Amino acid sequence: MVKKVGIEVSVAIGEAVRLANADVVAAYPITPQTHIVEHLAELVADGDLDAAYIPVESEHSAMSACLGSAAAGARTFTATAGQGLELMHEVLYVASSMRLPVVMAVANRALSSPLSVWGDHSDVMAVRDTGWIQIFTENGQEVVDNVLCAFKIAEDRKVLLPVMIHLDGFHLSHVIEPIVFPEQEAVDKFLPINNFPFALHPAKPVTMGDFAPPIIYPEAKWAQEVNLRASKEVILRTWQEFGQAFGRHYSPVESYKTEGARVLLLTMGSFSETAMTVIDKLQGEGRKVGLVRLRLWRPFPFEELRQAVKGAETLIVVDRALSFGGPGGPVCSEVRSALYGQDKKPKVVSFVAGLGGRDITPAGFETIINRGIAIAQKGSANEFEIFGVRGADAEL
Amino acid sequence: MTKPEGEYTWKDLEVGAIVTEPGNAAQYKTGDWRSQKPTYDFAKCIKCGLCQIYCPEGCVVQNDEGCFEADMFYCKGCGICARECPTRVITMVEEEE
Numbered sequence: 001m002v003k004k005v006g007i008e009v010s011v012a013i014g015e016a017v018r019l020a021n022a023d024v025v026a027a028y029p030i031t032p033q034t035h036i037v038e039h040l041a042e043l044v045a046d047g048d049l050d051a052a053y054i055p056v057e058s059e060h061s062a063m064s065a066c067l068g069s070a071a072a073g074a075r076t077f078t079a080t081a082g083q084g085l086e087l088m089h090e091v092l093y094v095a096s097s098m099r100l101p102v103v104m105a106v107a108n109r110a111l112s113s114p115l116s117v118w119g120d121h122s123d124v125m126a127v128r129d130t131g132w133i134q135i136f137t138e139n140g141q142e143v144v145d146n147v148l149c150a151f152k153i154a155e156d157r158k159v160l161l162p163v164m165i166h167l168d169g170f171h172l173s174h175v176i177e178p179i180v181f182p183e184q185e186a187v188d189k190f191l192p193i194n195n196f197p198f199a200l201h202p203a204k205p206v207t208m209g210d211f212a213p214p215i216i217y218p219e220a221k222w223a224q225e226v227n228l229r230a231s232k233e234v235i236l237r238t239w240q241e242f243g244q245a246f247g248r249h250y251s252p253v254e255s256y257k258t259e260g261a262r263v264l265l266l267t268m269g270s271f272s273e274t275a276m277t278v279i280d281k282l283q284g285e286g287r288k289v290g291l292v293r294l295r296l297w298r299p300f301p302f303e304e305l306r307q308a309v310k311g312a313e314t315l316i317v318v319d320r321a322l323s324f325g326g327p328g329g330p331v332c333s334e335v336r337s338a339l340y341g342q343d344k345k346p347k348v349v350s351f352v353a354g355l356g357g358r359d360i361t362p363a364g365f366e367t368i369i370n371r372g373i374a375i376a377q378k379g380s381a382n383e384f385e386i387f388g389v390r391g392a393d394a395e396l
Numbered sequence: 397m398t399k400p401e402g403e404y405t406w407k408d409l410e411v412g413a414i415v416t417e418p419g420n421a422a423q424y425k426t427g428d429w430r431s432q433k434p435t436y437d438f439a440k441c442i443k444c445g446l447c448q449i450y451c452p453e454g455c456v457v458q459n460d461e462g463c464f465e466a467d468m469f470y471c472k473g474c475g476i477c478a479r480e481c482p483t484r485v486i487t488m489v490e491e492e493e
Contacts, residue, residue, distance in 0.1 A: 099412035160411055198414055207415035219406040220413040226406070 003181045009140035010173045012181075013079070013105050014039030016147040018049045019187045022103075023074035023194075026054035026065035030084040031117040032169035033107040037079055059084040063091035063102075070100035070162075071208055073199030075151060078102065081169055082109030082116075085123045089130070095162045096131030097224060098208050101154035101196065102162040104132075105147065107173040108269065108320075110356040118357020119169035121268065121320040124297070125330040131224060133163040133231055134297040136268045140177035143167045145248055148182075148191060153238050155194045159231045166297070168270040170357060182246055190245050232299050252301035253308045254293045257283060261290030263373055264312040264346065268294045268331060269320070271360055278365040289369060294331065302338045309339070315346040316372030318365075318387075320354045328352050328384025347376040350384035358388060426453065430473035432488045438463045440483045447477035447486065 007015070013036045017025070025044065027037040043049040052069075056062045059080050070076040080088060085106055095102050109123055110116040124134070133153060137143045143165060150163040167173055182190075198206055212220055232252070243249040256272075257279050258264060267275045272293040282289045292308045292315075294301075309315050319329025327333035332350035339345040349372040354360045360368075368387055375385065386392050410416055441463040448456040448464050455470035456477065463485075466477065478486040 097412065098414070198411065205418045207418070208412065210413070210415050211421075212413060213401075215401045216404065216409075216413070219404060219409055223406040223409050223413070 002183060004178055005181065006176055006178055007140070008035060008174065008176050009143055009167065009179075010035030010107070011039045012140050012144050012177075012179045013147055013167075014043060015181060016144040017077045018043050019181065019184060020075065020077075020148055020151050020191055021188075022049070022051050022077045022151075024052045024054065024066070024069035024076045025078065026056055026062050026069065026076070027078045027080070028056050028059050028062045028084060030059070030081050032109060032119070032173045033079045033081040033084070033105070035173065036105055036107070040077070059087040060091060063088040063095065066102045066104075067091065067095055067098065067100055070095070070102050070196070071098070071198075071200050073194060073196040075155070075194040076100075076102045077104070079105040079107070081107040082111055082123045085127055086111065089127065092127055092130040092132060092162075094209060096228075097220070099160040099224075099227070100162060101151075101160055101194070103147065103150045103154055103165070104162065105143070105165045105167065107169040108166055109169040116356040117169070119171050119320075120355045120357065121166075121331075122322070122355075124164075124166055125321040125323070127164075128298070128330065131161070131228060132298060133159075133161050133228070133235065134166060135163065136166045136293075136295050136297055137172070138270050138272045138293065140172065140175070140179045141248065142250070143172070144179055144181065145242060145246070146250070148187060149238050149242050149250070151194075152191050152241075153231070153235050155196065156234045156238075157195075157197060159227070159234045160196075161228060161231055166269065172270045186245060190242065229299050232296070232301070235296065250295060251304070252294075252296035253304040254295055255308050256291040256293065258290030258292060258308065258312075260288055260311075262288045262312060263314045263316065263369065264290050264292050264309055265365070265369060265372075266292045266294060266309075266315060266317045266331070266335065268297070271318070271320070271354060274360060274362055275318075275365050278362045278369070281362070282366070282369070297331075300334060300338070305335065305338050306342060309346055310342075310344065312346040314349065314373055314376040315339075316349045316351060316369060316376075318351045318353055318360070318368060319384075320352070322352055322355065326383075328386075332384065349375045349380075351387050352384055353387035360388065364388060425469055426472050427469045430471060430491045432473040432475060433468065433491045434466055434471065434473070434475070434478055434486045435489050436463070436465060437485055437487070440485045442483055444482065446480050446482065450476050450480045452476060
């Protein structure tokens with residue numbers, strides 16, 4: 001019997017990792033990720049998950065321990081957030097460059113200072129270029145499903161890359177939701193045992209992360225780039241297989257009521273669900289407004305995005321991070337770049353909102369849409385608009 | 397390596413650029429980093445081996461006479477051997493190559 005239970009999303013992630021039968025968890029607790037690793041520690045201590053739990057002294061060590069365990073061929077999981085992700089930063093590159101299939105849940109959090117434990121996408125955007133596959137989720141069910149998919153994607157012989165599953169800190173990590181857990185047998189069938197082809201063994205020594213002078217380094221980096229781009233095929237196949245097995249379907253760019261819409265809103269993460277209710281309301285009033293949600297952040301789904309927005313006149317992108325002194329919203333910057341060479345493309349308007357856990361309410365999204373339409377018509381001297389900041393809104 | 401590094405395309409590299417052939421660092425010529433090289437007055441050599449112990453490259457070996465001498469394929473010319481030699485056998489001179 002498939003179980004549907006009311007459970008905190010963080011705890012549900014621990015349960016998903018148990019279902020995936022992870023061999024090693026190395027993690028350092030940090031708000032708002034703490035409940036994920038607390039539950040995993042409990043599962044291991046109680047004997048409910050036959051894994052090694054490595055309590056480390058920092059996130060830098062957490063990721064370093066993950067490298068070692070993944071290199072030994074163990075199915076490896078960790079989780080972090082905000083400052084913790086930043087402390088891991090240099091090791092994240094090593095994980096992807098050495099092609100180690102680590103899976104990590106990131107409870108997205110703002111960055112200091114001022115100190116904030118609340119959610120936004122500043123931490124995600126700072127690790128954008130670390131070579132990891134990155135997937136945004138919107139609700140607890142999506143997190144559980146995608147943690148299972150992440151192991152299958154990461155460990156695929158054609159991929160062998162680490163995967164980050166992004167979930168909004170607090171807004172998602174700390175809410176109690178009804179979640180369907182698949183049966184162990186079905187998970188085992190979907191997710192074969194990890195068979196890392198280069199597992200460290202004394203009888204077959206290899207050197208990982210070795211020294212590369214200029215004569216070989218660019219070839220190594222290009223191989224990595226080709227591989228990350230090619231991983232999309234496996235990601236798509238894995239979501240398809242997951243859909244067939246469990247009846248829930250995922251795609252790199254997801255459209256909500258976009259048919260005939262002249263104005264599209266683009267969001268990532270849990271705020272997309274708020275945005276959906278706004279789209280429902282506006283369509284009820286006869287307005288041609290739809291929603292596009294970016295699920296796959298890396299590798300960036302260029303073709304799917306172009307398809308999703310091709311009929312629209314205006315595209316309003318809402319980022320939850322600031323690229324200081326730059327284009328404003330990092331996601332919008334990439335969306336603009338993806339559309340720039342297209343003959344027919346919507347006018348793209350960039351908003352930054354919801355920093356440091358600030359809510360974007362349904363009324364807020366409605367204002368963003370209305371302002372976005374006005375900016376698309378009249379133009380703006382600004383690269384982007386900030387929304388919901390006292391004293392800054394008045395200029396709009 | 398079966399061919400010079402410069403002939404490897406990105407497709408030839410192992411996954412993650414890992415090295416599957418143990419010990420191939422021995423093929424890496426560190427001797428061409430040198431700006432100075434050691435010269436020897438072996439008449440003063442007491443064969444104590446201190447230069448071998450101190451050499452950070454591990455490239456000092458005993459020659460047929462039992463005296464200690466750097467392998468110039470690896471010697472980076474750091475001069476530590478010359479500084480540590482108790483009988484001043486070794487003098488560092490400009491590399492002329």
